[in-house]
Amino acid sequence: xxxxxxxxxxxxxxxxxxxxxxxxxxxxxxxxxxxxxxxxxxxxxxxxxxxxxxxxxxxxxxxxxxxxxxxxxxxxxxxxxxxxxxxxxxxxxxxxxxxxxxxxxxxxxxxxxxxxxxxxxxxxxxxxxxxxxxxxxxxxxxxxxxxxxxxxxxxxxxxxxxxxxxxxxxxxxxxxxxxxxxxxxxxxxxxxxxxxxxxxxxxxxxxxxxxxxxxxxxxxxxxxxxxxxxxxxxxxxxxxxxxxx
Numbered sequence: 001x002x003x004x005x006x007x008x009x010x011x012x013x014x015x016x017x018x019x020x021x022x023x024x025x026x027x028x029x030x031x032x033x034x035x036x037x038x039x040x041x042x043x044x045x046x047x048x049x050x051x052x053x054x055x056x057x058x059x060x061x062x063x064x065x066x067x068x069x070x071x072x073x074x075x076x077x078x079x080x081x082x083x084x085x086x087x088x089x090x091x092x093x094x095x096x097x098x099x100x101x102x103x104x105x106x107x108x109x110x111x112x113x114x115x116x117x118x119x120x121x122x123x124x125x126x127x128x129x130x131x132x133x134x135x136x137x138x139x140x141x142x143x144x145x146x147x148x149x150x151x152x153x154x155x156x157x158x159x160x161x162x163x164x165x166x167x168x169x170x171x172x173x174x175x176x177x178x179x180x181x182x183x184x185x186x187x188x189x190x191x192x193x194x195x196x197x198x199x200x201x202x203x204x205x206x207x208x209x210x211x212x213x214x215x216x217x218x219x220x221x222x223x224x225x226x227x228x229x230x231x232x233x234x235x236x237x238x239x240x241x242x243x244x245x
């Protein structure tokens with residue numbers, strides 16, 4: 001299954017690189033016109049939260065500031081997803097874990113990470129629209145909660161990672177500055193994160209592996225169609241080459 005995930009990401013990135021600008025906006029609209037998601041958007045799109053990532057990142061910033069200025073409060077500890085604590089009545093932990101900021105030794109790094117995730121979340125919302133991005137993020141939250149119920153504990157690490165995977169798939173050739181200095185394309189960072197994900201999958205037990213897969217199910221749900229399309233294209237090309245020999 002770990003190998004499947006690696007192949008999955010590689011195929012999608014290749015597909016996005018090789019088919020850029022070959023599908024017009026009108027064609028994309030016709031392709032998705034009768035999809036379940038499109039029908040849902042027509043009915044419930046008015047309830048979508050616009051600029052969702054701005055609210056999420058702002059909440060993370062507030063939690064970080066409170067934890068930094070008033071460490072005795074232990075706000076981050078109160079926000080962790082912990083099944084035992086939830087069963088004891090601390091129900092807010094089911095959702096508050098998404099507002100925990102990324103761990104970092106330096107304030108500047110934390111602020112940069114918050115900005116980075118706001119940037120990629122906003123880019124996904126511009127690409128998909130507010131409703132589709134809301135659904136993607138909601139699926140990620142539900143997957144993370146399911147993973148937490150399986151293992152007893154969960155963080156928003158894989159939820160944030162799913163955003164990065166989606167961004168790397170859609171914008172593989174965007175360059176970022178690694179350590180603020182080294183220019184590197186997002187697809188290489190995506191593959192590096194995928195390798196780490198695969199390593200965690202290999203060393204985990206069965207419950208851990210199920211939890212890992214469930215936590216990124218939103219990526220598979222949203223890009224699975226592209227994956228299977230690419231497999232069909234490869235099969236047709238292979239069949240055509242054999243028939244022309």
